Amino acid sequence: MNERVSMSVQDKLKRINNFDEVELGFSKEEAIKEASRCLNCKNPMCTKGCPVGIEIPKFIEAIKNDDINLAYEIIKKSSNLPSICGRVCPQESQCEGKCIRGLKGDAIAIGALERYVADQARINNINSVVKKEKNGKSVAIVGSGPAGLSCAGELVKEGFDVTIYEALHKAGGVLIYGIPEFRLPKEIVDSEVESLKNLGVKIECDIEVGTTITLDELRDKFDYVFIGTGAGLPKFMEIDGIDANGVFSANEILTRINLMGAYKKNSKTPIKRAKTAYVIGGGNVAMDAVRSLKRLGIDAHIMYRRSMDEMPARKREVEHAKEEGIIFDTLQNPKKIVTDSNNNVIGMEVVDMELSDIVDGRRSVIENNNFVHFIECDMVVMALGTSPNSKVFKDDLELDDKGLIIVDDTLTSIDGVYAGGDITTGSATVILAMEAGKRAAKKIIDLNN
Secondary structure, X not given: OOOOOOOOEOOHHHHOOOOOOOEOOOOHHHHHHHHOOOOOOOXXXXXXXXXXXXXXXXXXXXXXXXXXXXXXXXXXXXXXXXXXXXXXXXXXXXOHHHOHHHHOOOOOOHHHHHHHHHXXXXXXXXXXXXXXXXXXXXXXXXXXXXXXXXXXXXXXXXXXXXXXXXOOOOOOOHHHHOOOOOOOOHHHHHHHHXXXXXXXXXXXXXXXXXXXXXXXXXXXXXXXXXXXXXXXXXXOOOOEOOOOEOEEEHHHHXXXXXXXXXXXXXXXXXXXXXXXXXXXXXXXXXXXXXXXXXXXXXXXXEEEOOOXXXXXXXXXXXXXXXXXXXXXXXXXXXXXXXXXXXXXXXXXXXXXXXXXXXXXXXXXXXXXXXXXXXXXXXXXXXXXXXXXXXXXXXXXOOEOOOOOEOOEOOEOOOOOEEEOOHHHHOOOOHHHXXXXXXXXXXXXXXXXX
């Protein structure tokens, strides 16, 4: 009974030709079978490993009893975005990583079970949220990503008047523009956003706080402000040729594909159909970018300066990428991007790397300059992380030397203005951004109780 139930996936040869979701979810029978493996521990370490504190054994017990209503009610007490978290949270390093079953076998598939409950609730129009009467207080939320949506969900349930301001034309933040359809279908994000709107959350798109409307104007109009704008500025290597035609950030590739539909045949903003593309990096964004390019018919490679063992991307996404034919060139790093007379990318000079000592928990790397070689390609995509776009707040809020908003448990240098997520920590996970939004909401709620 300790063998984990595997989730069905789309055929690997078919899925590289579409952007449909790869993982297909549990059936009712599979969910109950997997839920039956749970030991229902008296001291559930899995719950302690969940950043938003979902009572995991309780909702799993409800699945085992085929009580989706109760399971959904339990999850929604702690999480406003279960359909999303069930798909993209790094459960293996959080709740599942603490599962007692995992000590001598396979951990319970907590993420897949959360997804099952949330999907069933959506399909069957189950709503377990109890909303309090209006309390006369208002909150402006800047950014409609996971931090902003989580904060909004907590506040609106407590009777606050909540308005989200989003700079782009569609709500969802990184959930919409950063994560591909094959990992997180946009209808799932739209559904979660719509559920918040049905609770009374107002969303104003195409409004960039700091330019269209100032922070001071928001403070005058609302009792509180929460900033959850994320970290959306891409980082580039400082090497020759970085400004060549054919060099992109992963952010641009993913935004154009996910938000603007650049993969569609009739797209007004199509992506260059390169012959060979190298995505530089080894994180989840790199996996998303390279797998997206593969679906455009491009010979897609990952180039990572460390080994496969050090790769920070989720193991499940790495395995899916391998199945889809992604080529991994590890222990290599670009030294120079080579161009033709028209400044078009024609290749890279690449140096071999060697693993060195462990520094801050990771193996450092050094160049082996005796092994520099040329590789041919016509597209290079940088997936090296991001930094915050907080310049619009530099005259209002205290920032650190990285441009991150300085907070004391989500409170900024201005009374009544809170911030959380990547704008305060740098690039992190969806669930950690959600936790920050939830924490800020609790502080605002406590002030009014």
